[in-house]
Amino acid sequence: MVKEIERAGIPVVHICTVTPISLTVGANRIVPAVAIPHPLGNPKLSRGEEKTLRRKIVQTALKALSTEVSDQTIFEVD
């Protein structure tokens, strides 16, 4: 799906847990996620801390979308 969106002309960022799959599939902007059953969350944290974590991941994704790339790039969450 990532590739078809990009092929159609819209920049896309893939937030995913298993980044090697994303690389194999061919996503160009990739942000690593937390875990397979909760890619943008962590049930061990409080609701507030969890939302802060999610926000960091999404902001990394927005940064990735705003960054020129020439090849497949993984944007680590700070």
Place this chain on the structure above:
Amino acid sequence: MNKIKVVHYINQFFAQIGGEEMAHVPPEWRDGPVGPGLALGAAFGEEAQIIGTVICGDSYFNENVEQALDTILEMVRQHQPDLLIAGPAFNAGRYGVACGTVAKAAQDKLGVKAVTGMYVENPGADMFAQDVYIISTRNSAAGMRDAVSRMVPLAKKLVKGETIGASAQEGYLPRGVRVNLFEKERGSKRAVDMLVKKLKDQPFETEYPMPNFDRVAPQPAVQNINQAKVALVTSGGIVPFGNPDRIESSNASRYGRYDIDGLMDLEEGKWATAHGGYDPSYANQDADRVLPVDVMRELEMEGKIGSLFHFTYSTVGNGTAVKSSKAFAEDFVKELIQENVQAVILTST
């Protein structure tokens, strides 16, 4: 037991009629083996006899498929063989297509068992691997001996109605057919053995070859993300509670399009996951853990993004065919473009 009666199909080149300049010759019957048929006959030994050979020019066949096929099938039918062997065609494209066409027709229309042989990249291989047994050969006639040594045992099994083993054992091109079987070793042992071989740089054979993935060049960066309309898409199976579109928990055949206009948060009991490939309890408790609507809404209100597009698209990426996912996105991206969506965040589990 009576000898197996075999008819062999070859082109003008292997019949030593000529090369490209003789590729226009129409179908011809000759009694007994011709060219590579001699090697085939030797490999069959006493068990089978090549009663005749059909020869046709590659261009003639491909330019007059229906007519050529009718004539060839009539020749085969008159001689009532138990088996038809076509080629091998190696990497000769037109020959490969002819071998596949003749083998399939003999099988489907005359009920004659058929085997052919080709190089994996022969276009005939793609066209017919699902329909007929195609022994995987080298890409030139230098591989004749190899090819014959695998075509003959497979052909004998077919005629005798014996069990045909997996493609890797018998040497034919995978037909896309899955068969249940018991392995001697359990999965964990096989996986570790493979990993050890991989670490030692030794050859190993995967049990699940990955499909070939193509590449798309990256789009330029979004210039002003704080003014951009951003859409959320997921393969994590987030759907309204009750899964109204009945998206399958694995090998999904469809995606859903859901209105998130004005939603601050994906609440428990209203949203859940349809995905069957991970523990759903965390996503069912809070679907924002997979599809971050809550954070996107905050960022929208703070002016960090222009707006959150009011539809989200979701499917289950669990054993879902590449072909299906591709078709889903090709479909919904039209709406994204029409609605001037400038960027997409796609989440996967």
